[in-house]
Amino acid sequence: MSRRRELCLDSLEQAAQALATSRAAVAFTGAGMSVESGIPDFRSAHGLWRTYPPDEYATMSAFSADPAKVWVMLRAMVGVLSAAEPNPGHQALAQLQRMGRLRRVITQNIDGLHRRAGSVDTIEVHGSTTGLHCPSCTLRDKRASIPTRGVPPCPRCGRAMKPPVVLFEEGLPPGAMGEAMRLADACDLMLVVGTSLAVYPVASLPDLAIRAGATIVEVNTEPGHLRREGAIELAGGAAQVLPLLIERALELAG
Numbered sequence: 728m729s730r731r732r733e734l735c736l737d738s739l740e741q742a743a744q745a746l747a748t749s750r751a752a753v754a755f756t757g758a759g760m761s762v763e764s765g766i767p768d769f770r771s772a773h774g775l776w777r778t779y780p781p782d783e784y785a786t787m788s789a790f791s792a793d794p795a796k797v798w799v800m801l802r803a804m805v806g807v808l809s810a811a812e813p814n815p816g817h818q819a820l821a822q823l824q825r826m827g828r829l830r831r832v833i834t835q836n837i838d839g840l841h842r843r844a845g846s847v848d849t850i851e852v853h854g855s856t857t858g859l860h861c862p863s864c865t866l867r868d869k870r871a872s873i874p875t876r877g878v879p880p881c882p883r884c885g886r887a888m889k890p891p892v893v894l895f896e897e898g899l900p901p902g903a904m905g906e907a908m909r910l911a912d913a914c915d916l917m918l919v920v921g922t923s924l925a926v927y928p929v930a931s932l933p934d935l936a937i938r939a940g941a942t943i944v945e946v947n948t949e950p951g952h953l954r955r956e957g958a959i960e961l962a963g964g965a966a967q968v969l970p971l972l973i974e975r976a977l978e979l980a981g
């Protein structure tokens with residue numbers, strides 16, 4: 728068992744000062760951001776991939792071979808996500824952006840909780856579960872709801888549709904990764920929250936920011952992944968740490 732990591736108050740102050748003086752901050756969030764909203768990391772012991780092994784249920788080849796089977800997993804996924812609410816960490820990031828102190832949020836999460844908390848222009852690099860899209864002809868229907876049964880056919884080509892969430896073996900949404908890279912390259916501070924940096928190419932975004940000379944503030948319950956790169960580490964969950972950090976940064980910024 729790992730010991731519980733304690734939040735270091737000196738690091739919190741250092742991070743708050745960096746954020747208060749930053750002119751181009753961005754946030755990059757992963758599964759840990761939403762754990763306190765009741766969404767277990769899909770990879771964890773209670774995660775979705777335990778019941779639905781991704782190679783069987785979450786790849787494009789599985790979807791092409793048997794869309795009805797993959798839709799069983801997709802409905803379970805949407806069920807988990809739709810029961811969740813934004814937590815104080817999502818709300819703090821939205822507030823930081825409203826105050827003009829955060830350019831945008833880049834997220835690996837597909838739960839839409841940043842949007843629901845009020846973040847604007849969030850880049851969802853792994854897609855979302857809002858609406859339906861057709862992987863065959865690329866038709867996108869943003870207002871379509873998730874059907875309670877069966878496989879929805881594409882109104883244009885008749886083939887199987889799915890939510891616009893990115894499956895394994897599937898390309899990232901057009902433009903999203905390019906926009907995320909542009910932001911990472913132009914930021915002076917990146918808040919890296921709740922990501923194990925395991926999924927590429929998205930996990931390379933902090934490297935881009937580091938190469939551009941940005942300060943990295945890493946919030947995670949796990950030991951930091953960017954310590955060797957000089958990141959300021961804040962141990963703890965997003966819902967506890969982000970409100971403390973952001974309240975203090977806004978106080979310092981006046």
Ligand SMILES: [Zn+2]
Pocket residue numbers: 861862863864865866881882883884885886
């Ligand atoms: Zn189609």
